[in-house]
Amino acid sequence: MAFLVLSHVSKAFGQTQAVKDFNLEVEKGEFISFLGPSGCGKTTTLRMIAGFEQPTEGQILLEGEDITFRPPHQRNVGMVFQSYALFPNMTVAQNIAFGLEVRKMDRAKIKERVHEVLSLIQLEDYGGRYPYQLSGGQQQRVALARALAIRPRLLLLDEPLSALDAKIRLELRQEIRRIQQALGITTIYVTHDQEEALSLSDRIVVMNQGQIEQIGTPFEIYNYPQSEFVASFVGQLNLLPVEVLDLSKNICRVAGQEIRFTPTTNSILKSGKVRLAIRPEEIRLGMVEGENLLRGEIASVIFLGSIIRLRVKLGEGILISVDQFNERHFQPPRPGEVVTLHFPIHACWLL
Amino acid sequence: MKRNLRLGLLWSWFWMILGWLYFLLPLLATFLFSLRAKKDTLSFLAYERVFKDPNFWKTFAFSLEIGLITILAGLVLIVPTAYWIRLRLPRLRMITEFVSMLPFVVPAIVLVFGLIRVFSGAPFYLTNTYMGTNALLVAAYIVLALPYLYRAIDTGLAAIDVRALTEAAQSLGAGWPVILLRIILPNLRVAMISAAFLTLATVMGEFTIASFLVGIKAFGPYMSLVGQNKTYESSSLAIISFVLTWAFMGFIQLFSRGRAEAAPPGAH
Ligand SMILES: Nc1ncnc2c1ncn2[C@@H]1O[C@H](COP(=O)(O)OP(=O)(O)OP(=O)(O)O)[C@@H](O)[C@H]1O
Ligand SMILES: [Mg+2]
Numbered sequence: 001m002a003f004l005v006l007s008h009v010s011k012a013f014g015q016t017q018a019v020k021d022f023n024l025e026v027e028k029g030e031f032i033s034f035l036g037p038s039g040c041g042k043t044t045t046l047r048m049i050a051g052f053e054q055p056t057e058g059q060i061l062l063e064g065e066d067i068t069f070r071p072p073h074q075r076n077v078g079m080v081f082q083s084y085a086l087f088p089n090m091t092v093a094q095n096i097a098f099g100l101e102v103r104k105m106d107r108a109k110i111k112e113r114v115h116e117v118l119s120l121i122q123l124e125d126y127g128g129r130y131p132y133q134l135s136g137g138q139q140q141r142v143a144l145a146r147a148l149a150i151r152p153r154l155l156l157l158d159e160p161l162s163a164l165d166a167k168i169r170l171e172l173r174q175e176i177r178r179i180q181q182a183l184g185i186t187t188i189y190v191t192h193d194q195e196e197a198l199s200l201s202d203r204i205v206v207m208n209q210g211q212i213e214q215i216g217t218p219f220e221i222y223n224y225p226q227s228e229f230v231a232s233f234v235g236q237l238n239l240l241p242v243e244v245l246d247l248s249k250n251i252c253r254v255a256g257q258e259i260r261f262t263p264t265t266n267s268i269l270k271s272g273k274v275r276l277a278i279r280p281e282e283i284r285l286g287m288v289e290g291e292n293l294l295r296g297e298i299a300s301v302i303f304l305g306s307i308i309r310l311r312v313k314l315g316e317g318i319l320i321s322v323d324q325f326n327e328r329h330f331q332p333p334r335p336g337e338v339v340t341l342h343f344p345i346h347a348c349w350l351l
Numbered sequence: 352m353k354r355n356l357r358l359g360l361l362w363s364w365f366w367m368i369l370g371w372l373y374f375l376l377p378l379l380a381t382f383l384f385s386l387r388a389k390k391d392t393l394s395f396l397a398y399e400r401v402f403k404d405p406n407f408w409k410t411f412a413f414s415l416e417i418g419l420i421t422i423l424a425g426l427v428l429i430v431p432t433a434y435w436i437r438l439r440l441p442r443l444r445m446i447t448e449f450v451s452m453l454p455f456v457v458p459a460i461v462l463v464f465g466l467i468r469v470f471s472g473a474p475f476y477l478t479n480t481y482m483g484t485n486a487l488l489v490a491a492y493i494v495l496a497l498p499y500l501y502r503a504i505d506t507g508l509a510a511i512d513v514r515a516l517t518e519a520a521q522s523l524g525a526g527w528p529v530i531l532l533r534i535i536l537p538n539l540r541v542a543m544i545s546a547a548f549l550t551l552a553t554v555m556g557e558f559t560i561a562s563f564l565v566g567i568k569a570f571g572p573y574m575s576l577v578g579q580n581k582t583y584e585s586s587s588l589a590i591i592s593f594v595l596t597w598a599f600m601g602f603i604q605l606f607s608r609g610r611a612e613a614a615p616p617g618a619h
Contacts (some may be wrong), residue, residue, distance in 0.1 A: 074524075081519060089538050098520070099525075150524065154521075155553055
């Protein structure tokens, strides 16, 4: 049996169905992210695992034990909050020691453990400081240390980096992953930032409106999205209206131009509205024999630093995004220019 | 532009000084009057007499004791209630806030008559015993101090993220007693101290309820009696009680300052 099992977990707040039939098995040592838009039920699910909310239906098992209705202070599950939630009346060391004192660990051992986790987060000299004497990033590291000090069975993080600025966020993100791997601690990380989820996780749970849309490795989620929601929520995606010409030969028409696509299951096609999906980074400027070709007029050019995003008009109301890597000598086309685009057949699929 | 500014400054000084005069002149007059107990010279005779009166000390001690019990009982009642409401029943806050203001609306005389009517007969008979009346007095004072107690504590709770701190403590393994004693109370220190001093100031000077329930035993009625019978002593008593009140206020400031240096509000 898996280390943590959520089976058929649902949660309703009055009329609002925050989480619906949530099923997940997490292996020991895994790093799982819950990814989804605001209000999709990520926090609610995490809080049920922590014990702060009780499911209206379903069961939560940790190491085979049913913990569905066990109070949070008896779960031995560490939690890190977006707002840090450090105790303002205690120093860093006292904050970290708190959970150990509650467990009646002896003084010498507490001291040793506090020192140990402080060096883990590289804040050895900060034990005597109060939370308000630390930067946001340092406070969140202390909160992480405090949660880890009790050697929890699970580490839960609810958007721990979203109150921090971009640079610190990136730094701390790597730090969290490093510590998680060093300790081998089973971790669930809630975020609405796809980059965080993709870079940190062993597996990602993509959620929408209280339901799981897809569970998979970052690679699977990005390259083989199983629903339109996942495809467009994770990464950028072009969705172009198509006319299917010959299903057996996988040929369709986009804005009057013929395109060949990867074979698709027929069920999608029966659903009516069919579109061609392709990621902007798969498309290149220029002509290559044997690949799909599209002609269109440049509508806009957006410079994003390492990437230049072109919007190309293929027909009336049909725009496609194209991402080009920036190079120093690259002369981007100008709006109004007519260009040819190419992309491999395996890069596009029907959705 | 510059002239306007200077004129504005002048006016604000003018009003401020006027305000201070309005406030200080009667006080000064009272003080000067209290020094005239001895004919033709200024002296502290009236103060000496007040301090030599055993009843002054007896009633003072009685009211102080009642005040301290009120503070303790009030805090034990209000702190967990206000905490729980912030944590779990935020929708009730409107109601509790309204209820906490009621003592401002209901006159003390109505309150004390109500209390006597209800608790002097069967099945309570509280007013027949020494302990009973004192308990009733404390209960009435808790009601009277409710606006200060509740407001101060609730404001203190608003300054910390009650829910996140509670949940953080819970996830670290703490049960309710530990959370209250080690997380909530320490962070409410300033709020509790100001609530305590405000309550004490209220209780020490209270007249209506005390005179109906315990009469001359309490400090308020004692002061009023002296005021009716002894001219100079009453002025000196007024000054003493005024100094006391200001001392309490000063203490609040002092304690809040000490705390503010340790952790400035708004620093996260
Ligand atoms: N205590 C509550 N009472 C009522 N409704 C709630 C409560 N908590 C959450 N909800 C509702 O449940 C749904 C899911 O909320 P949740 O906080 O889990 O979303 P989330 O995915 O964490 O969103 P965000 O990214 O904005 O944090 C929302 O519609 C929210 O309004
Ligand atoms: Mg959330």
